[in-house]
Amino acid sequence: MAAHCQVTGAGPGSGNRVSHSNRKTKRRFNPNIQKKSYFVPSLGRKVTLNVSARGIKVIDARGIDSVISELVAKGVKL
Numbered sequence: 001m002a003a004h005c006q007v008t009g010a011g012p013g014s015g016n017r018v019s020h021s022n023r024k025t026k027r028r029f030n031p032n033i034q035k036k037s038y039f040v041p042s043l044g045r046k047v048t049l050n051v052s053a054r055g056i057k058v059i060d061a062r063g064i065d066s067v068i069s070e071l072v073a074k075g076v077k078l
Contacts, residue, residue: 004033005031005054006076007052007058008051010052010054010055032053034056042068
């Protein structure tokens with residue numbers, strides 16, 4: 001599963017892992033991606049999305065229909 005949110009576009013970030021002795025090595029910050037399925041009344045079927053925790057909050061706030069219509073306008077295959 002790719003580490004990208006389909007709603008917010010959040011992807012992995014990078015930074016440094018800092019030890020107690022202050023040595024720095026590269027590390028990767030992955031977003032909290034979860035596979036969720038939603039029933040979309042306008043399409044009349046379920047849609048499975050890879051969304052981050054923030055993406056789930058966006059769907060709860062704006063509604064699944066508006067989020068799906070925005071994704072279709074971008075050209076994302078559902």
